[in-house]
Each structure stands twice: as structure tokens, then as C-alpha cells.
Amino acid sequence: MGKNKLKKFAEMDTMQCVYQFPYQTLAEGACPLRGHWRELAFHNDRPLVLELGCGKGEYAVGLGQRFPECNYVGIDVKGARMWTGAKQVTEMGLPNVAFLRTDIDLLDRLFAPDEVDELWITFADPQMKKVNKRLTGTRMLNGYRRVLRDGGLVNLKTDSPFLYTYTREMARLNNLPVLIDTDDLYRDGDSLDLPDGLLDIKTYYERQWLARGLTIKYLRLALPHRGDLAEPDIDIPLDTYRSFHRNQPSL
Numbered sequence: 169m170g171k172n173k174l175k176k177f178a179e180m181d182t183m184q185c186v187y188q189f190p191y192q193t194l195a196e197g198a199c200p201l202r203g204h205w206r207e208l209a210f211h212n213d214r215p216l217v218l219e220l221g222c223g224k225g226e227y228a229v230g231l232g233q234r235f236p237e238c239n240y241v242g243i244d245v246k247g248a249r250m251w252t253g254a255k256q257v258t259e260m261g262l263p264n265v266a267f268l269r270t271d272i273d274l275l276d277r278l279f280a281p282d283e284v285d286e287l288w289i290t291f292a293d294p295q296m297k298k299v300n301k302r303l304t305g306t307r308m309l310n311g312y313r314r315v316l317r318d319g320g321l322v323n324l325k326t327d328s329p330f331l332y333t334y335t336r337e338m339a340r341l342n343n344l345p346v347l348i349d350t351d352d353l354y355r356d357g358d359s360l361d362l363p364d365g366l367l368d369i370k371t372y373y374e375r376q377w378l379a380r381g382l383t384i385k386y387l388r389l390a391l392p393h394r395g396d397l398a399e400p401d402i403d404i405p406l407d408t409y410r411s412f413h414r415n416q417p418s419l
């Protein structure tokens with residue numbers, strides 16, 4: 169591992185806003201924060217919102233700055249990326265944002281049933297060939313149901329026409345209430361019922377896709393607990409642009 173990464177990891181060990189737990193602790197069901205995030209990490213009882221696959225954490229930090237009435241936890245497996253957001257939170261003394269280094273598959277080891285109010289999924293890999301890894305697939309949604317309150321919100325921001333179409337179909341097939349649906353957030357934003365300032369927050373990946381002329385799609389769904397979720401069985405054209413090198417100037 170590079171020196172820079174090691175330095176970031178060592179620094180993260182000293183940051184109060186960063187949480188990570190040995191796998192053994194999670195396997196034994198012994199995560200001390202499970203069921204107590206509001207009280208122990210944030211010292212309040214405000215709603216708890218997770219950003220899944222937060223990367224450098226721009227979204228978690230941006231939400232935390234604009235909406236002090238909620239608590240935010242950015243989650244990613246990659247600690248070196250998360251360091252950027254954690255450093256900002258530490259320097260700003262932002263009390264309502266934390267970062268958790270873990271795999272999304274382990275959410276129910278880290279959060280108790282109904283502990284989470286809302287999820288954000290920002291620019292996730294659409295996992296076009298691996299439905300089990302797709303962050304809006306039935307396997308993952310069932311995982312979210314184990315920690316998200318009944319009818320809790322799932323927000324998806326994506327560059328991917330594939331993931332957007334798939335997730336809309338998932339909602340249609342399973343009667344999941346769709347609260348907001350746009351295939352071009354920055355065209356439609358002013359006419360949508362969005363909290364003030366939401367459109368100003370752009371993630372690292374989002375800025376790259378916007379610079380290449382892609383539109384950003386946004387879905388806000390509610391995820392009730394009742395009923396089995398069925399997997400959409402439709403043919404969706406694959407995204408062709410994703411394999412291009414990221415600094416390619418145009419599509």
C-alpha cells in the first residue's frame with residue numbers, strides 16, 4: 169500500500185467522525201452503535217440518513233451543511249476516498265455528518281431494524297451484468313428493508329439510463345410509491361418539490377458525467393416493508409458510454 173494511503177488511514181483513526189469495526193465484531197453482532205447511532209454518534213434524536221457508496225463524501229457533507237435537522241452517515245468500503253469528506257467534517261466541526269467504512273452488505277450488522285429514515289444512492293455502478301450487486305436490485309432493497317423504517321425513502325441519483333430505467337421498472341412492478349421522477353434533474357429541478365439547496369450539491373462522479381454532457385436522472389421512492397419484491401424481467405439497453413475513459417472530453 170502507498171505511503172499516502174497509509175497516512176490517510178492513520179489520520180482517519182484519529183477522526184471522531186469516522187467509524188469502522190473489525191469484521192469479527194460485526195459477525196458476533198457486537199457493534200456498539202447498532203440501535204444507538206443517534207444517541208452515541210450524534211447526541212440527538214434527529215432522523216438518520218445514509219449515503220451508500222459515498223466515495224469522497226461530497227454529498228453527505230453537502231447535505232449535512234444544508235440540513236442540520238438530520239444526521240448523515242456516508243458509507244463506503246474505500247477508506248482513502250472517504251478521507252476527503254472526513255477531513256472536511258473534522259476541519260469544519262460539522263456535528264451531523266459521520267463516515268462509516270464498511271460493505272453495504274453488512275448494513276444490518278451496523279444498524280437496527282427501523283433505525284434508518286432515508287437512503288441516498290449517488291452515482292453507483294449500475295452493475296448491468298450482476299443484478300445481485302445492483303444497489304436498487306431486489307437483494308439490496310431487501311437488505312435496506314432490514315434497517316430502513318417502513319416506507320422510508322430511497323433516493324437514486326444516476327448518470328446511467330440503464331440503472332434509471334431498471335429502478336423505475338422495479339418501482340412499477342412492486343407498487344413502490346414514486347415521489348419524484350426525472351430523467352434530467354437540472355432541466356426539471358425548479359419545478360420539482362425539492363428542498364432548497366439540494367441542486368447545488370454535486371458529487372465527484374456527478375461533475376465528471378455532467379462535464380461529458382450526460383443528464384442526471386433522479387428518483388425518490390418509498391420502500392414499504394410489506395410484500396415480496398419481484399425482480400424486473402425486461403430488456404433494457406446497456407449503457408455504452410461507461411467503459412470510455414473518464415477524461416475523454418465528449419461522448
Ligand SMILES: C[S@@+](CC[C@H](N)C(=O)[O-])C[C@H]1O[C@@H](n2cnc3c(N)ncnc32)[C@H](O)[C@@H]1O
Binds near residue numbers: 225245246249292371
Ligand atoms: C462510482 S463511485 C461513486 C462515488 C460517489 N457517490 C460519487 O458520486 O462521487 C461508487 C462508490 O461506491 C462504493 N461501493 C460500491 N459497492 C460498495 C459496497 N458494496 N459497499 C460499500 N461501498 C461500495 C465504491 O467504493 C465507490 O466509492
